[in-house]
Structures are given as structure tokens and as C-alpha cells.
Amino acid sequence: MLEPFFNPPLDHGRALQQQIQERLVEAILAGAISSYEPLPATRGFAARLGVSRNTVSLVYERLAEDGYLTPVNRRGYFINERYIREQLNIRVDARSARVLPKASGAVDYAGRFVEVPSRQLNIVKPENWRDHPFPFVYGQVSPDPTSVSRWRDCVRQAGSVRHAQAWMGDLVDIDDAMLVDQIIRRMLPKRGFRARPDEILITIGAQNALFLIATLLCGKGTRVGIEEPGYVDARNIFGARGAELRVQYVDTNGIRVGDALEGCALVYVTPSHQSPTSVTMSMQRRLALLEAAQRHDFLIVEDDYEHELNFVGAGHPALKSFDEAGRVLHIGSLSKPVFPGLRLGFVVAPPEIVRELRASRRLMYRHPSALDQRAMAIFLADGHFDAHIRRQRDLLSRKWKTILREIERVLPDCSPTMTTGGSAVWLRLPEGVDETALQAEALARGVVVEPGGVHFLNPAARNHIRLGFAAIAVDRIPRGIELLADALSAVRHQA
Missing domain, CATH: 3.90.1150.10 (Aspartate Aminotransferase, domain 1)
Incomplete structure (x- = not known):
């Protein structure tokens, strides 16, 4: 009965124990194993699979711990009948629930869409x-075996008893204190400024930070200045909120600061390495933009991706480092330079704004994975990020x-x-x-x-x-x- 579930053969490039467990669970859930007969003996089963007997024994023990199997002295491992009955009852209930009359027509989903992001x-x-x-x-990286290995170690540490209390419970709307502390002590000084814990919010990547800001500060008719050419997703995020987009042209020194900024409520910029041209905003333009923000009364959203990747000359401090009026909302990525798929970022903004962003985030997803936050905190603290x-x-x-x-x-x-x-x-x-x-x-x-x-x-x-x-x-x-x-x-x- 198990042959179909072990065809194709095991992939010896992956953990064999995990593969065997996955396939046995699949067979159990499919009802392919009789509850009246024991599973194959470990020695014979291991020989058929081309693995060690100990590997199969460990799988059986783990499945027994998880409730799928029941060990019977001198007879071997049997399917847990209670578990099978629970599964059968679920299937019967699902079948018996299908008593509604046949639908008369297809649902018009498109007619219900308030917007069509696609x-x-x-x-x-x-x-x-x-x-x-x-x-x-663009936006992808080549594997770094050293960082992969060290990240794996940090995840293992984060999952230990010592750190478990930091991520086991629902954080509701707060962030991992260790990660916030590491951002304050290790990330921000390199960008030329400091912040307090109540000025920082952890997000699911820098793009999510931008979405939260747009949700809070943009509505129909809000005038937003964007770079031209510029970051496509930023343009779409602001546009989806009903913003009136005003292009601000970019040259080799970054965004041009001129009369086109007048009337804007927000201006979105990528000063470290502009998206998509990769040019760096000059110091003169940074100071001019801050002066314009004060004169025209707008806020600046600074997306500081690739801040660290300067190959010629010293890198510029972040725009936020020159902000004395609290007009710059700084967005940073923790994962993009290392593992883009991890999705961790942060916002640094005045406490009044962070408080509302936190409340908005709670309605969306409460908080990013607490386990990932703690692992990233350890990754930073141990110097692996640097x-x-x-x-x-x-x-x-x-x-x-x-x-x-x-x-x-x-x-x-x-x-x-x-x-x-x-x-x-x-x-x-x-x-x-x-x-x-x-x-x-x-x-x-x-x-x-x-x-x-x-x-x-x-x-x-x-x-x-x-x-x-x-x-x-x-x-x-x-x-x-x-x-x-x-x-x-x-x-x-x-x-």
C-alpha cells in the first residue's frame, strides 16, 4: 500500500528523515494504511528505501509522539485508530453538509471590486x-553560503528555551525589544541619526512600510510627489489610495527641487540609490529638499534601500539625519540586502505617526513574525549582518x-x-x-x-x-x- 507514496524514490540531496515522514503522513491521511496491520518493520522498510534502520525508527517515534501512530509492544507501530475515526467523521460531516440547492449562475466577482490592482x-x-x-x-541576490549558515544558527538560537518567551505569545501590536534595540544601536548610527524606541515600527519589508504610510496619510486627491522615472510599486501604492501623483524629474544628482513640489502633501524619494537609475542624491539637493519641505509644508518619505552599497567615495548620511523639523519618515530594509524573501523592514518617524502606523498594522496582521524578529536581532547582535x-x-x-x-x-x-x-x-x-x-x-x-x-x-x-x-x-x-x-x-x- 505504501509503494505509490514512495515513488519517485527519495531524494538523497534532502534530509531523508523528513522526506520519509512527509510521505508516511500523506499515506495516513489518504487512508492507505490499514489500522489492523502494523507498519513495515524498520529493518525491512529501511532496506527497501535504501536508508539506515535508525532513520526509519526515528520517523516512527516522531509520528507516535505526534499522535499518528501507536506503538504496541512486540508487534510494532499501528495507525492511531482514534485519529482515523476523527478524520472519517470530518469527511462524513463535509459530505452531509452538501445539501444546498445547485447554484443558478456564476458570481460576478469583478462587479464587486472597489479597485482592480491587477x-x-x-x-x-x-x-x-x-x-x-x-x-x-534587479532585487534578487546570489546565495551567500556563509550568511545562510549563520542565519540558520540564529534561527536555531531564537528557537531555544532562552529566547522562546520572546516569540511564543501574541505580541498584539508591539515589536521585539531586542530587534528595536539593535536597529537603534547598529543600523541608525551608520545612517547618521538616532531614534527612540517609540519612533520605530517593524514591518514586513520596506514596501509594507510604504503601504502603511500611504494608508495613513493618503486619500482621494492627496497630492504626492514621486520621482520620474521612479519606483513602480510606490507609484501604484499611492495611486491605489486615490492620490494625485505629481512627477518630479530625476537627473544625475537625484530629484530636482523646484516649483513642482508646491502643493504636495507627501514627497517620496530614494536618495541613497535612486530607483531605477541608482544615482545618489547630492548633498545640495538633500538640503534643498528639506528646505522646500519646510517652505511648502510637506512630509518626505525617504526609502533608504541600498544605503550601504556605495563603491566610490564615502556614503552620504540619510536625509533623516538632517531633519530637525520632524518632516522625514525614514524607511529601511533589514532583509533586502541579505535575504529578500525574509521580508523585514522598519519605519523611523515621529511618535505621533508611529503610534497610528502601529494601530493600522494591528488591523492588518498585528505584527511581523516574532520568531523572525528575534532571529534577525541575534543576526545583528552577533555581527553577521555587518x-x-x-x-x-x-x-x-x-x-x-x-x-x-x-x-x-x-x-x-x-x-x-x-x-x-x-x-x-x-x-x-x-x-x-x-x-x-x-x-x-x-x-x-x-x-x-x-x-x-x-x-x-x-x-x-x-x-x-x-x-x-x-x-x-x-x-x-x-x-x-x-x-x-x-x-x-x-x-x-x-x-
């Missing part, structure tokens, strides 16, 4: 981008130099925006070259690139691409750029 323009990447040999994708950033900065610096050199060598007709760091290159294509056509030709050659048109709110020449280089190996960059040049030649030939 219609927004978004960045689209191939889901299988990892399968392509030259992934110039060590990871140093390794990544060294690696990304080599990639940055390599990709700029190769663009100059084989793509002389293209114009990269010069930056002092970051993890992507913003590339202007020759006039008349369609970015989507280039994307398709490049993908056919195994090169993944991101068209740039989606980053513009206003109609613009669709001849930009963004080349992220964090996820591609440094030795693959030259060949990837050569193939991109081949794709560009093919598109120009077709035109």
Missing part, C-alpha cells in the same frame, strides 16, 4: 529567471566595475547612467530601439533584462533597460553583455 502596470520578470544563465534581474554587507559590498563592487567595463567594450552606442554604487545599471538604448523587443531577443539567448518604460508615469521613449547584477556570477557578466549586444544587433536589423 490592472496596474508592474515590473514583470520570468518566474524561472534562475533557469537562465545570464540573469540581469559581515554580510562587507562581503556583498566587495563582491558587488567587482560586478559593478565589470559590467560598466563590458558595456563600454561591446555596447558603445548605449549610455549607462553613471553612479557611485548600487546593484543595477540604468542603460539608455540607441534611438529607435524598442526595449521590449530587445528583452525578447535577449531572453532567447538566455539573458534576462528588465525594460525601463514601466518606471515612467508620463509617456517616454521606450528605450531604457535596467541591468541588475546582484544575482549573476561575476564571471558570467562579460558573456552576458556580449549576448545582449548580439540581441541589440538583431533588433536593429529587424527594424
Whole structure:
């Protein structure tokens, strides 16, 4: 009866004990094992699976502890009949509940939507981008085995008895005190400012922080200044709240500070490495923006992603470090530079705003995973975050130099925006070259690139691409750029 559940064979690249347990649980829940006969003897079963007898014994013991099996002296392990009866009763109840008349027609879900987020323009990447040999994708990272190992150790520590009280219960609307303390002592001083615990809120990533701020401060007709080109998700978040979007054009020094800011209630900026161009806002522009905020009475939302990734010269202090009037709401990411999938970020803002953000967060999801918060606190306290950033900065610096050199060598007709760091290159294509056509030709050659048109709110020449280089190996960059040049030649030939 168990054969179908162990076909295909076990994957010896994964933990065998876990695989055997998963498949046995699946068989039990499917009713494939008789409750009147014992499970196969450990020795024979282990031989059939090609594993040690001890591995099977541990699985049986664990399933008995969890209530799936019952050990019977000198006879072996049997299915727990009470558990089977409970499952059968659930199935019977589910069948007996189906007494409603047949529905007369389909439900019109679309007619009930207040808004349709799926219609927004978004960045689209191939889901299988990892399968392509030259992934110039933005927002992804290459694996760092050292950091993975150390993160695993921190999760193990967080799960220990010593730390369990910090995450076992519902925190309701508070944050892990150790993580808040680590942000205050380790993260913020490097950005040039300090904060009190009541000025900090932990979020499920920096984007969630932005959503919370927009929910609190934006409504129909709220005028919001956004960078052009700019971060697509920020534009969509503000737009979904009914905001009136006012573009603020970007050049090599960051956002232009001028009369277009007048009348704005909020202005969203990415000063460390602007999205998508990666340029760094100059000190002059930072001070001018703060002065304009005071003069025109608006708040600034500072998204400080990639603050640490400066390869030329010293990095600038955060915009928040010059804020003496409490007009800057600072957003930071804890996970993006390390593990983007972890989703942890924070907001630093005046206590009055943090209090309302906290209340709004409670209605959405109460708080981010307390276990993840404690693990990140340990990761920071033990110095692993800083060590990871140093390794990544060294690696990304080599990639940055390599990709700029190769663009100059084989793509002389293209114009990269010069930056002092970051993890992507913003590339202007020759006039008349369609970015989507280039994307398709490049993908056919195994090169993944991101068209740039989606980053513009206003109609613009669709001849930009963004080349992220964090996820591609440094030795693959030259060949990837050569193939991109081949794709560009093919598109120009077709035109």
C-alpha cells in the first residue's frame, strides 16, 4: 500500500528523515494504511528505501509522539485508530453538509471590486529567471553560503528555551525589544541619526512600510510627489489610495527641487540609490529638499534601500539625519540586502505617526513574525549582518566595475547612467530601439533584462533597460553583455 507514496524514490540531496515522514503522513491521511496491520518493520522498510534502520525508527517515534501512530509492544507501530475515526467523521460531516440547492449562475466577482490592482502596470520578470544563465534581474541576490549558515544558527538560537518567551505569545501590536534595540544601536548610527524606541515600527519589508504610510496619510486627491522615472510599486501604492501623483524629474544628482513640489502633501524619494537609475542624491539637493519641505509644508518619505552599497567615495548620511523639523519618515530594509524573501523592514518617524502606523498594522496582521524578529536581532547582535554587507559590498563592487567595463567594450552606442554604487545599471538604448523587443531577443539567448518604460508615469521613449547584477556570477557578466549586444544587433536589423 505504501509503494505509490514512495515513488519517485527519495531524494538523497534532502534530509531523508523528513522526506520519509512527509510521505508516511500523506499515506495516513489518504487512508492507505490499514489500522489492523502494523507498519513495515524498520529493518525491512529501511532496506527497501535504501536508508539506515535508525532513520526509519526515528520517523516512527516522531509520528507516535505526534499522535499518528501507536506503538504496541512486540508487534510494532499501528495507525492511531482514534485519529482515523476523527478524520472519517470530518469527511462524513463535509459530505452531509452538501445539501444546498445547485447554484443558478456564476458570481460576478469583478462587479464587486472597489479597485482592480491587477490592472496596474508592474515590473514583470520570468518566474524561472534562475533557469537562465545570464540573469540581469534587479532585487534578487546570489546565495551567500556563509550568511545562510549563520542565519540558520540564529534561527536555531531564537528557537531555544532562552529566547522562546520572546516569540511564543501574541505580541498584539508591539515589536521585539531586542530587534528595536539593535536597529537603534547598529543600523541608525551608520545612517547618521538616532531614534527612540517609540519612533520605530517593524514591518514586513520596506514596501509594507510604504503601504502603511500611504494608508495613513493618503486619500482621494492627496497630492504626492514621486520621482520620474521612479519606483513602480510606490507609484501604484499611492495611486491605489486615490492620490494625485505629481512627477518630479530625476537627473544625475537625484530629484530636482523646484516649483513642482508646491502643493504636495507627501514627497517620496530614494536618495541613497535612486530607483531605477541608482544615482545618489547630492548633498545640495538633500538640503534643498528639506528646505522646500519646510517652505511648502510637506512630509518626505525617504526609502533608504541600498544605503550601504556605495563603491566610490564615502556614503552620504540619510536625509533623516538632517531633519530637525520632524518632516522625514525614514524607511529601511533589514532583509533586502541579505535575504529578500525574509521580508523585514522598519519605519523611523515621529511618535505621533508611529503610534497610528502601529494601530493600522494591528488591523492588518498585528505584527511581523516574532520568531523572525528575534532571529534577525541575534543576526545583528552577533555581527553577521555587518559581515554580510562587507562581503556583498566587495563582491558587488567587482560586478559593478565589470559590467560598466563590458558595456563600454561591446555596447558603445548605449549610455549607462553613471553612479557611485548600487546593484543595477540604468542603460539608455540607441534611438529607435524598442526595449521590449530587445528583452525578447535577449531572453532567447538566455539573458534576462528588465525594460525601463514601466518606471515612467508620463509617456517616454521606450528605450531604457535596467541591468541588475546582484544575482549573476561575476564571471558570467562579460558573456552576458556580449549576448545582449548580439540581441541589440538583431533588433536593429529587424527594424
